[in-house]
Amino acid sequence: MSSAQPWPSEWLRGVLEVCVLRVLADGETYGYAIATRLADSGLGTVKGGTLYPLLIRLESAGLVTAQWRAGDGGPGRKYYELTDHGHAELAGTADAWVRFTALTGAIIADLPTPDADVTSRPTPRPAPRTTDTTEVAR
Amino acid sequence: MSSPVESPKDPSPLTLERRLAPHVDGAWAEDFVLELRLLGVAGDRIGAALTEVESHCADSSEGAPDAFGDAVTYARSLDLPVDDDESPRAVLRALAPTAVQLAGMFILSWSFGPALSGGPLEITVGHLAGAIVAALAIAMVVRVADPALRLLVRHPVRAGFLLWAWLVAVTGACVAALLLLDAPLWRIGAAWGVAAGAGLLAAGAAWAYADIRADRGLADPITSPLGPLPPSTSRRGRLLESPAFATLTATAVIPAGTLGLLALTLALHATTT
Numbered sequence: 451m452s453s454a455q456p457w458p459s460e461w462l463r464g465v466l467e468v469c470v471l472r473v474l475a476d477g478e479t480y481g482y483a484i485a486t487r488l489a490d491s492g493l494g495t496v497k498g499g500t501l502y503p504l505l506i507r508l509e510s511a512g513l514v515t516a517q518w519r520a521g522d523g524g525p526g527r528k529y530y531e532l533t534d535h536g537h538a539e540l541a542g543t544a545d546a547w548v549r550f551t552a553l554t555g556a557i558i559a560d561l562p563t564p565d566a567d568v569t570s571r572p573t574p575r576p577a578p579r580t581t582d583t584t585e586v587a588r
Numbered sequence: 589m590s591s592p593v594e595s596p597k598d599p600s601p602l603t604l605e606r607r608l609a610p611h612v613d614g615a616w617a618e619d620f621v622l623e624l625r626l627l628g629v630a631g632d633r634i635g636a637a638l639t640e641v642e643s644h645c646a647d648s649s650e651g652a653p654d655a656f657g658d659a660v661t662y663a664r665s666l667d668l669p670v671d672d673d674e675s676p677r678a679v680l681r682a683l684a685p686t687a688v689q690l691a692g693m694f695i696l697s698w699s700f701g702p703a704l705s706g707g708p709l710e711i712t713v714g715h716l717a718g719a720i721v722a723a724l725a726i727a728m729v730v731r732v733a734d735p736a737l738r739l740l741v742r743h744p745v746r747a748g749f750l751l752w753a754w755l756v757a758v759t760g761a762c763v764a765a766l767l768l769l770d771a772p773l774w775r776i777g778a779a780w781g782v783a784a785g786a787g788l789l790a791a792g793a794a795w796a797y798a799d800i801r802a803d804r805g806l807a808d809p810i811t812s813p814l815g816p817l818p819p820s821t822s823r824r825g826r827l828l829e830s831p832a833f834a835t836l837t838a839t840a841v842i843p844a845g846t847l848g849l850l851a852l853t854l855a856l857h858a859t860t861t
Binding site (some may be wrong): 478481482497498500502503506507518519521524525526527528584 | 611636639640641642644646647648650655656661665666667668693743764812813814815
């Protein structure tokens with residue numbers, strides 16, 4: 451993995467929405483500032499081609515509102531702001547993510563490595579064979 | 589802040605894309621706008637989407653292809669709502685004034701010769717069949733407008749040949765119907781035909797004018813969410829964007845063409861008598 455993109459894109463796709471909502475929870479801001487904030491946090495480069503379709507989806511879903519403002523000597527920018535619905539969505543999703551990452555962390559930490567002594571573990575036994583009554587009825 | 593991204597394929601700095609998004613690669617912006625147009629997205633939404641790309645490119649000093657990838661893929665990924673005004677029914681409704689003007693032009697030009705020679709106007713089976721063929725051709729154009737436009741943009745040579753062949757086929761069918769199916773259906777005074785044709789022509793032009801005044805025409809300009817765009821720096825650009833030009837093309841082109849046809853008929857009549 452490169453320094454610009456420290457995490458696999460599949461992971462980022464899953465977590466990007468909640469991260470964007472979290473950045474917006476600190477106050478209204480525009481697309482490039484969100485991307486910069488996420489990059490500075492260590493998430494890696496979030497390309498415009500990924501970020502803006504997500505922001506449009508959030509706007510369509512009523513999680514954010516947007517407003518255009520002319521720039522002072524810079525480009526005009528579209529500012530996004532979290533709605534009440536967005537705040538509620540963030541609270542729910544963030545809680546679920548924390549539990550999910552704790553769970554996956556526990557699974558990963560608990561699983562033995564391939565070098566561990568496999569004989570010390572009980573071998574899973576196959577499930578007892580049962581008669582498929584549906585098959586017999588046919 | 590970066591300077592505008594230059595590219596050998598950049599269109600003229602006078603284009604709308606260039607004025608709306610000076611930091612965006614011109615060819616990329618052109619592909620992006622074209623794809624959104626083909627998807628049926630309204631002009632104001634297209635302007636907002638392109639302005640957001642401009643904003644990002646200006647802030648990040650990145651080129652649009654690097655930051656957003658392929659223009660067509662990005663345009664589709666936005667999943668912007670399709671404007672109802674771009675539906676086939678709406679397009680057909682917007683084209684109706686032009687169709688009325690064309691009907692007036694044909695009736696007037698068919699009637700004018702007999703009116704000059706004092707004979708009656710014969711409506712033949714061929715006239716009726718030609719009108720049906722023309723109506724079916726227009727309906728087909730509306731029906732397949734979207735894939736046809738995509739083909740024309742992506743493969744101009746192949747699509748141009750297909751379009752030419754189609755036009756030849758439709759015109760050939762109309763001419764063959766007129767020549768072969770000459771059995772008269774109705775015979776009316778040519779003056780009535782002239783009056784009906786002129787009436788339809790005037791009504792169609794008035795309808796087109798009313799549509800423009802009520803902003804119901806096909807025009808759906810790309811606008812900036814930040815206010816009016818700076819005017820085009822070229823005389824040609826300013827002319828093409830002027831409301832007077834849109835009004836003239838919608839209301840005066842077909843009547844002017846009809847006048848030309850009538851003048852030709854008059855000249856032919858004068859030489860043969």
